[in-house]
Amino acid sequence: xxxxxxxxxxxxxxxxxxxxxxxxxxxxxxxxxxxxxxxxxxxxxxxxxxxxxxxxxxxxxxxxxxxxxxxxxxxxxxxxxxxxxxxxxxxxxxxxxxxxxxxxxxxxxxxxxxxxxxxxxxxxxxxxxxxxxxxxxxxxxxxxxxxxxxxxxxxxxxxxxxxxxxxxxxxxxxxxxxxxxxxxxxxxxxxxxxxxxxxxxxxxxxxxxxxxxxxxxxxxxxxxxx
Amino acid sequence: xxxxxxxxxxxxxxxxxxxxxxxxxxxxxxxxxxxxxxxxxxxxxxxxxxxxxxxxxxxxxxxxxxxxxxxxxxxxxxxxxxxxxxxxxxxxxxxxxxxxxxxxxxxxxxxxxxxxxxxxxxxxxxxxxxxxxxxxxxxxxxxxxxxxxxxxxxxxxxxxxxxxxxxxxxxxxxxxxxxxxxxxxxxxxxxxxxxxxxxxxxxxxxxxxxxxxxxxxxxxxxxxxx
DNA sequence: CGCGCCATTGAACAACTTCAACCAACGTGG
DNA sequence: CCACGTTGGTTGAAGTTGTTCAATGGCGCG
Numbered sequence: 001x002x003x004x005x006x007x008x009x010x011x012x013x014x015x016x017x018x019x020x021x022x023x024x025x026x027x028x029x030x031x032x033x034x035x036x037x038x039x040x041x042x043x044x045x046x047x048x049x050x051x052x053x054x055x056x057x058x059x060x061x062x063x064x065x066x067x068x069x070x071x072x073x074x075x076x077x078x079x080x081x082x083x084x085x086x087x088x089x090x091x092x093x094x095x096x097x098x099x100x101x102x103x104x105x106x107x108x109x110x111x112x113x114x115x116x117x118x119x120x121x122x123x124x125x126x127x128x129x130x131x132x133x134x135x136x137x138x139x140x141x142x143x144x145x146x147x148x149x150x151x152x153x154x155x156x157x158x159x160x161x162x163x164x165x166x167x168x169x170x171x172x173x174x175x176x177x178x179x180x181x182x183x184x185x186x187x188x189x190x191x192x193x194x195x196x197x198x199x200x201x202x203x204x205x206x207x208x209x210x211x212x213x214x215x216x217x218x219x220x221x222x223x224x225x226x
Numbered sequence: 227x228x229x230x231x232x233x234x235x236x237x238x239x240x241x242x243x244x245x246x247x248x249x250x251x252x253x254x255x256x257x258x259x260x261x262x263x264x265x266x267x268x269x270x271x272x273x274x275x276x277x278x279x280x281x282x283x284x285x286x287x288x289x290x291x292x293x294x295x296x297x298x299x300x301x302x303x304x305x306x307x308x309x310x311x312x313x314x315x316x317x318x319x320x321x322x323x324x325x326x327x328x329x330x331x332x333x334x335x336x337x338x339x340x341x342x343x344x345x346x347x348x349x350x351x352x353x354x355x356x357x358x359x360x361x362x363x364x365x366x367x368x369x370x371x372x373x374x375x376x377x378x379x380x381x382x383x384x385x386x387x388x389x390x391x392x393x394x395x396x397x398x399x400x401x402x403x404x405x406x407x408x409x410x411x412x413x414x415x416x417x418x419x420x421x422x423x424x425x426x427x428x429x430x431x432x433x434x435x436x437x438x439x440x441x442x443x444x445x446x447x448x449x450x451x452x
Numbered sequence: 453c454g455c456g457c458c459a460t461t462g463a464a465c466a467a468c469t470t471c472a473a474c475c476a477a478c479g480t481g482g
Numbered sequence: 483c484c485a486c487g488t489t490g491g492t493t494g495a496a497g498t499t500g501t502t503c504a505a506t507g508g509c510g511c512g
Contacts, residue, residue, distance in 0.1 A: 059365060067365040084354025085347070090361075121311070127353050128310025134360035135316075139285065139293045141367045142410040146500070176459065184368040189500055191460060207458065207509070372468070402491065412469060417492060433477065433490065 009075060010049070014116055021115035025108045031095040037079070040092045044081035046103045050074055053099030054172040059091040068181045070130070071096075071172075073160050077126055082106035084127070097172050141184050147193050149183040151222035154203075158212055166215050173208040197221075235301060236275070240342055247341035251334045257321040263305070266318045270307035272329045276300050279325030280398040285317040294407045296356070297322075297398075299386050303352055308332035310353070323398050367410050373419050375409040377448035380429075384438050392441050399434035423447075 005011050005019050014022065029048070031037060037048065040060055055072035069091050072078045081089055104112065113120035140149050158168045180190035194210075197203045202218055204211040212218055231237050231245050240248065255274070257263060263274065266286055281298035295317050298304045307315055330338065339346035366375050384394045406416035420436075423429045428444055430437040438444055 059361070061365060061369055065369045067361075067368060069361055083350060084357075085351045086354070090358065124309060124350060124353070125311045127350070127357060128312070131310075131353060131357050131360060132316070134357060134364060135285070135293075135295060138360060138364055138367065139287060141364065142293060142407075143287055143291045175457095181368070186501060187459085188461085188502085192500095195460070205459095401489095413491085414470080414493085415468060421492070431491095 008049075008051070010119070010122065011116075018115050022112060024111075025105055027103050029099075029101040029103050031099040031101070033095055033098050035095050037093040037095065037099075037101070038089050040089060042089050044079065044086055044089050044106060046105055047080045047082055047109065048078050048104075049102045050076055050078060051100045051102065053095055053097040053101075055093045055099060056096045056178070057091050057093050066181060068178060070133075071157070071160075077123060080109075080123065080127075082109045083123055096174070146183070146185050146189050148222055148224065150179065150185065150190060150193055151218050153179065153183045154210065154212060155215070155218060155222060158215070166213060167204065168212045168215060170210045170212070174210060175208055179210075234275075234277070236345070236348060237342075239344055244341050248338060250337075251331055253329045255325075255327045255329050257325040257327070259321055259324050261321050263319040263321065263325075263327070264315050266315060268315050270305065270312055270315050270332060272331055273306045273308055273335065274304050274330075275328045276302055276304060277326045277328060279321055279323040279327075281319045281325060282322045282404070283317050283319050292407060294404060296359075297383070297386075303349060306335075306349065306353075308335045309349060322400070372409070372411050372415050374448055374450065376405065376411070376416060376419055377444050379405065379409045380436065380438060381441070381444060381448060384441070392439060393430065394438045394441060396436045396438070400436060401434055405436075 005023060006014070011019065011022060029037070031053070037055060038044075040058075050072050052074050054074075055078060057069040057072060057078065059067045059069055061067065072093070078093065079089060081087070113123065140152055144152070154170070157170050157174070161168055161171045176191050176194070177187050179194075180187045183190065194203060194205060197218075198205055200217070202212070202214045202221075204213050231249060232240070237245065237248060255263070257279070263281060264270075266284075276298050278300050280300075281304060283295040283298060283304065285293045285295055287293065298319070304319065305315060307313070339349065366378055370378070380396070383396050383400070387394055387397045402417050402420070403413045405420075406413045409416065420429060420431060423444075424431055426443070428438070428440045428447075430439050
């Protein structure tokens with residue numbers, strides 16, 4: 001059992017009593033790269049906290065198009081349908097890196113937030129932040145052109161790599177197709193634009209890999225106002 | 227004091243004791259058409275429940291573009307920044323019809339949800355629904371063309387008119403520009419597409435007014451899969 | 453070593469935006 | 483109550499962006 005509960009930031013303020021309640025019914029889950037944690041339409045029987053790795057949450061439209069809802073980073077809750085009154089998962093979650101997670105049955109949600117109100121507050125705030133992020137993406141989709149959207153996306157992904165000097169590597173594998181889906185483009189447009197940036201020395205690219213060589217240059221593209 | 231608190235659906239399950247707590251610190255607000263309830267950047271000192279009328283919530287980007295976050299319908303909470311840890315309003319809210327609201331100071335949020343847990347649950351679910359809606363809009367923005375996006379938008383707006391036979395009137399004034407902003411188009415594209423629909427007998431239009439004459443026809447456009 | 457997945461690139465095309473002009477309804481003040 | 487400015491709305495033509503279609507290259511795994 002690698003990590004002690006108390007060492008996780010989200011639980012660090014809890015008393016031993018509260019930790020005991022948190023631990024009730026809790027199980028650990030590990031996923032290999034490429035495995036699915038849950039599929040769209042599955043009953044939302046459990047909710048999860050990602051400890052290590054990365055998850056990609058996607059939705060499939062009726063007509064077969066894929067839409068990437070978000071990337072889940074370590075320390076974040078996911079699949080908390082139960083908390084907002086959902087009974088099935090609205091999307092699928094795939095491990096894009098090997099993952100370790102904690103899982104609780106949905107019935108534990110109420111006792112858990114009752115035992116640790118800080119958790120409830122942070123859950124609500126997490127939902128709020130995601131709403132903000134969704135609005136930001138919506139605003140970008142409607143007011144910005146393809147290049148700026150991709151630039152914003154890469155900067156956002158890179159921020160999760162933690163602060164650091166150039167070059168910044170996006171810390172998980174990601175295909176051009178993923179980038180195109182997340183930024184509302186086709187694979188082709190994304191590929192072209194990023195090829196141009198590579199020529200300008202802003203990016204380094206490899207198979208399923210992106211490295212930002214010039215954060216300032218990319219930020220300049222993202223902020224360009226016509 | 228027009229409506230009795232207990233008559234509002236959201237409070238209908240509360241006991242008199244709980245209602246007394248809800249009423250503490252509560253004030254009533256009325257707005258004329260065109261007035262602002264709050265402006266982007268204002269300190270989020272209060273949160274609101276819309277009883278009657280309609281609000282339009284917008285954000286202004288740094289470079290001056292407007293983005294319509296949502297329309298607030300009667301019975302919905304709005305401006306609940308305090309609930310998700312915000313101290314300023316991230317957007318502006320304008321009355322597009324004369325409005326009546328209830329308002330509470332932000333400090334009342336915790337006692338209020340403590341007194342009426344049903345309210346907390348419904349607040350979390352309200353945020354969850356908005357997240358869903360934002361994701362739906364995002365998905366539509368990236369996978370659908372202009373016409374289908376407008377069709378979906380109009381159907382969504384019309385649903386708030388309540389069920390009823392054709393023709394369905396969208397129950398608040400709305401400009402072509404608003405429709406374009408909400409569906410991620412320019413005024414021009416929206417105007418052209420809707421003009422075509424009017425010629426086909428699907429819509430009736432007037433200044434600041436849209437009436438759906440053929441809901442099934444519009445739904446067919448919205449669902450067309452290529 | 454050969455197949456499949458990921459990626460790149462060019463050319464033709466369609467969709468949407470921009471630019472620009474114009475029209476009609478509303479409201480206000482003389 | 484009429485003239486006129488303002489706001490909301492329509493429409494055409496030109497221009498741009500991004501998509502579609504099509505072909506090709508290369509890495510990695512069995």
